[in-house]
Amino acid sequence: MSSKKALEAIDFQKYVDNEKENQFFYKIGLIGPSRVGKSSMLASLLEEAKTVFAQSLVSIEPFVDEDGISLTKDRIKNTINNIVSGLDYSTFDPGYGIGTADPFIFDLVIKISAEEKQKNKSAQLRLAILDYPGGWLKEPQNADQKIWKKCEQWIKDSSVIIVPIDSNLIMEADNKEKTKASRELLQVLEVEKLVRDWAKGRWLKQESGLLLFLPVKCETYFDDNGGIYNKSQELYQRMHQFYGDVIEAAQQEMSEKNEDNQETTQDSFLKRMVTKTSSYTIEYHPVDTIGCIELANANWEEKNGKLSLDCQYLVRNPSNYIPKRKPLGNIGVLNSICKHMVENRRNSGMFRKFWDKLSGNDKLLTDAINRLSQQKPGSRFKEIAKGNIAKRG
């Protein structure tokens, strides 16, 4: 993407609530190195959503403006094209395009179908997901300082942070040296710093926060989507090994110091309902971004003194036709975001304001979100931590 387009994409003024237009924004930060599979993840979210929302009034799709332009749609389309072209009848070549060094906002919209809108007041809930450039994680000095500051602010304003993780990197590092290389490739230290800043921001504002760890390309490690290996436990353990410090940083900044660890989720919820305190939740959502592939072989290669992982994938259940993609686990992410909105609508000023406006404008949409929030999480999901945001002195 050119710098000009990047600036267009990053026109932060566009992402403020517009009640006249019945547009409500929900800011989300996406923190991870470039080429970790962020675009693929969002593409798979939209694809999985099509299956889940089939035969319902709800949909989630890239936002298209009045001129019919949607950078998000273009980006998703390109990503899907890349995936499809990499897939043949029995192997998958992920390709290694150059990761973008520019920030990008994935602009998704959750809405009720057009037919129903005419009968009711209609509104749009926009999920504005800022893809924080991986390059900036390590070398913020190379960033356009104006945009970088706005991005920093965006991350701080976001009540949801998504940390995508290349599961191959954490699972195929079979010794210390490779583990070290994987940590560098995943920029764990930089992610930790950004997450800590975000968490501190949550505490300063006394606003609720949702931190989601999303291992992507998880097809090889689960047997619930056509795979033959079940290494889900190992994946979860390794995620903790790699991101334990990130989780701890978030908890250090947000968690009440003398929090009763024995407190159940229900107790915590009731407490928040009564005391109207803000909360934080840290969750684990491993996702299959393509669904029909599996890691067949992986080689660690040294280039310029640095190790990198070269993966070869096979296609499950090959056929004479184009393999069928089958992403999994993304809807859980959407459910958690919706749950976060619903749970915090009473106890947090910002959430209440947002929810009141949204429900006042589009009852059907809020009902739909409510329903989504009540969906039972899939078997892959794990709640890592949950608690109240510590009160400010």
Place this chain on the structure above:
Amino acid sequence: MLNRLKQIQAAISSYEEHLTGRTKQIEDLTQLRPWVAYPKQEEESNPNCSRLYLAVKNVEIQCMFLLDVEKLMLVDLPGLGEVNVDAEKHHLQGLKNEVDLVLLILRPTTQSSYWGDKDRKAVNLLSQAVEGISKLGDFVIIVVNKGNQDDEELYQILINDIHKQLNNNNPNSRYQVLSCNAIDPNSVREEILLPVFYHLISRLPMMDEEIIDSSLTQWQGTGEKIKIAIDELEKNLQTFPSQVASQQTNIYSKAKLLREELAVELGKNIRNLRIEIQAEKNEQSIIDKDLIQAIAEKHKQVQNWAYDGLGIGKEKWYEKARGRFELDKKVDAFAIEEINRARAYLTDTYSQLDVYFETKIEQLWINISKIISASTGNLIKEIPEGKEALEHFLLLLGGKGIGDPFPSLREATEYLLKCGSDNVIFQSHLLPKLIEETQKLTPENFNFSNISYEMKQSEKIVLNTVSQRTIQTSYEVQKILKNKPFVSNILYSAAVKFEDSLVRSTDADRQFFDFALLYTNEIWASEFQALENNHAIVKKAKQAITNIKQLLNNSFKG
């Protein structure tokens, strides 16, 4: 004396030829004289006088007595003052053992008609020969050869002097003095022989009794001395059992030290293995570069095989597959056969790592056998280190055919050897992992229902699918082999179990002591061999003492 020596030397040619050491027999006694007597006066005047007697050491004359006498032997000892070396000693020896009575023969001459120094010396010498006889006069009779009546005066002077010197002027009171004319047989018979016989008849039993009494008294004294000496010796030998006891204490201490030494050295070995395990833990992977390399090579081998049309070449495989698809009217049947073949190849390929495990266990055996060998002297020193040494050690732990004396030590060694027998590491650890992992490469995990055999690409799809799954399975196998450091764990467990059973079992103390006692000479050869030999000598000495005591007791009883 000088003159005599000169004469001896001058006459050498006369006797030289007889100096052979042989015995010469002379039948005609008239020819005897030159062999036993000095030359006659007239012969002496001849400067070439023959001196055959100088070649004679001993003479034995056998002849009939003129009287009716048998078994009488006359021993003519050389005259005193002869130039014989050790003549006196020779006299003494002869007198002690072979003679019952001595006739000391004198002849008065104009040069000597008194009892002189030579005669006194002779009597003294005789007194030394007759231990146990109270009266020397019983053993010695003085005979005076009075010759012809010519020298009557000299004879009387001599007789008187003998009685004066020897008999205190009381004739025949101590020594009997006989006289005769030596050349007159009647005189010799009547005046010498008969008196001598009477003397012997009366005095010989007395002398024998006295000698026996004296010998017995002497023997009793000696016996007493022997008894005292034997008691002393026995007393000294009694201290040896305590030495044996202290030897056992010494072996016990040494067995303890041996056990400690083995514990320390085996502990070092275990520590090294533990360091390897810890390093593997830190590394999250095995660290043995050889094994990593060996595993990587196996994975590479499987990949090459898979990409090469499962080992037969892609084109050939396609051709073969096409033929079978047409024949079977489906892809499944051939695909299943190929999946099974691929699985077998995979298992076989990784099974070849068993050689590596054998090497590792052999190294452990070498290390442990070296430790045992270094602490046990000559016990297994000559046996090649490793398995052979441990097997020999095991043989020694069987004792010397008496039950099962060292069960813990034996079991520990057996277990250690068992770790390497029948490829046990591979059989019990690698093979189950391989089987478990390669089960992912079974037909149940494949779905070929979407592939029509009639499609042009079907054989490519099937080969690619089987190849990819084979590589994937191989990738998982090599990952597990690298990430689960079971070899070091097995070696560590084997070493720990060995060390525990060998040096820490409840009965180890007793077993080590017994083992050390059984193989003391092999383990501490230089230190205990001499003691062992001494012990044998002392045993023999004690036996000898018992025998001597028995003999002494019997002797005294008799």
